[in-house]
Amino acid sequence: MAHGAVDERDDAISLLCVSGWSGAAAELTGRLVAARDRFERTFERDPYVALETVGDAEIDCVVASYTLSDLDGLSLLASVRAEHPDLPFVLVAADGSEAVAARAVSMDVTEYVRVDRTGTDATDLADRIATAVSERRTDPGQFSGPGNPLTAVFEEFPEPTFAYEFDETRGAAVIRAANDAFVEVFGYDRERAVDSEVDELIVPPDRQTEADAVDEQVRAGERVDATLERQAASGLRVFRFRNIPLAEADPVDGFAVYADVTERQRRQREAAERRHQLERQNDQLEQLISVISHDLRSPLNVAAGRVDMARRERSGETESLDTAAEAIERMDTIVEDALSLARTGRTVTETESVTLASLVDACWGVIDGPDATLESAVDGLRVECDRGRLRHLFENLFRNAVEHGDGETTVHVGTVTDAEGEPVGFFVADDGPGIPPEDREAVFEPSYTTSESGTGLGLSIVAGVVDAHDWSISVAESAAGGARFEVTDLDVVDD
Template identity: 30%
Template sequence: MDDQCRVLAAALETLDDVFYVYDTDGRLAYWNARLNELFGLTDSELSGMDPTEFFVADDRAAVEAAIAEVFESGQTTVEARAETTEGVVTFELSGRLLTADDGTVQGFSGVGRDITDRREREWHLQRQNERLTEFADLLAHDLRTPLAVTSGHLELAAEELSPERIDAARDGLQRLESIINDLRTATREGALATDEQAVDIADVATTAWNHVETGSAVLEPPPPIPVEADPKRLLRLFENIFINAVTHGPVRDDRVSDEERKAGTTDITVRLVPTADGFAVEDDGRGIDPDDREWVFEPGASRAADGTGFGLYIVRAIAEAHGWTVRATAGEHGGARFEFDIDADTAC
């Protein structure tokens, strides 16, 4: 063995992962000491072993399929569990075909990486998401029943109470309904997979604008921006962005009445623009304080008396469900700007 081979062999022995080489018959030909440690076997016992012998019965078929794949396509990746000296370990197993200079197949090599902790974390996160969704559904159900009863009594009381008191009570009930809807959305949007297809963001944004009470606010005609996205989720994203702009965007003016501000009758212009990394939505309103630009995406974040605080949280959840990122910054005219970065393989 020359010096380079010795250095390579020594380097492989330092790995926390298992390294292995199998011959053309699928028999173990070379490995590092980590394999001996994990299975408590000597070199003579390991020599010539079949790959499936290491793994639990339920996962052996997947390992066999992976071996066939590496000889057919040149590479493979599979997950499988094994009983080891350290307990049950979930391995991520790779395989790459080994060939001589003349193209003759000599076997395959690969690495077995312990991903047990990662899978455990993913499982616990999934269970937490499921419990959160169950809680939100239960809460929504339990709240809507008394809301319906209260609404019925309110209509009967309208004959005796002043219109102002009735309107105030109705506003309170509508706010509770909004909170319920946003709570259920917030617990679902980030966890569920998206049904992506080719869509034009301009079309979805225009439809969303027509769904929102915008008063005298204006959406400049957006340019075509084709992406791969879930149209329904994208529609909700733009609805929430536009509601935020119309509700929180107008510049404060003491001459504007609370009724006008609530009705969204103050002027504001919203623009949808393509960027090098995706697209952005910006307005010419009062903008977002630099210290609040990350906080606004947190659940319950709202400075408006009638806000639910889930609007921009849902926007971020939908963006992340697509593999995108979103950040708040300043617009060209000093208003709020939300920049969406899309992965290179997401854009059309």
């Protein structure tokens, strides 16, 4: 069996890092290069230029941040997949969310990495990237020419692989050699595997009809790329099967490559289940919103109209009617807050890059607090989020500070950074009475309030916005002795 010369690029792996200089992908690829000498890194901040680079250069793997300047990482992944469906692609999120992960998996991302403060194991990730690159580089052309390449292939190729020959006497495809990866993943030792019929060893009984069709294609010299369920020693597993036909003069008919995609299939199923669950929860919330906005608000409007009419008709005592009007107004406030709570609790599926400084100013402008003061220090901070829901968060935190203050409240908004000084979120602090330590977890529960006029839903709305984005929130004492709310684990956008 003949093989050509080994590609000079076999040892080096070229990584295209699409990220800002201090972005999540830049930090991760730096650790990948440090972990493996064979990795070479190229930087590109502009995602559109990155697409041209992928088309023009010999790139082995794209490693991209989710948050980019003009195009998010999922859009970049979609564009790469349209032109290069098998190019390894690693999507890196500074914090990430289940919604982003689910969409990435559904788009066949090679790896989705959520970089938290403890870091990601660069060595394991480097090995998985190397495996994906080696799989993609496998080409039937490299198995033509004189010589016997079996030893090199089985020693170097990371996926389970065996050489097969169609034995006319036995009327079946027979395994003639198997590499270490096959022995490890399938769990059959070489003594059992070599000289065994392929279908007899690894095809489940209920998959024989499917296997017969695949055998027919392979025997005809066709290239097959299919997802198949096969029998390993430990049980059924899912593989991406590809065959590499060889020339008639070669001692075997070809190679069979089985990439184990069992875990990927499981993640895709879980992602689909999560999407279905989120859609069902959102549908239930829509029904609740409809009930609250129509079935409750309509009777309240009728009652308010009747009370107002009665007050105009009675020129004398209206004290009882005034009390009824106040009760109706109170109920209307509760309905409005309940609507906000339901709407903000839905899982975020669409986001945009939002500049916090301008949003904070806009939210403060609707707060009824003529003697209150805002001091904002979040210039340059941009986050990936649902703008409308983040607005609800700020408005409720501002309203909470003003309502619990003495009228001349000062509210501070600033940036929260990690140990390296990188922004990871923001805080809202005031100089009011503060929140006792024993109450700091309970403040986000519905109906918790220390105000006679409050509904107790304001901070529940805040918690709903945080949960919907998969962020984190904590309560502490501010420098002035008031309350300090910290919202962290945000997707901060690189400048």
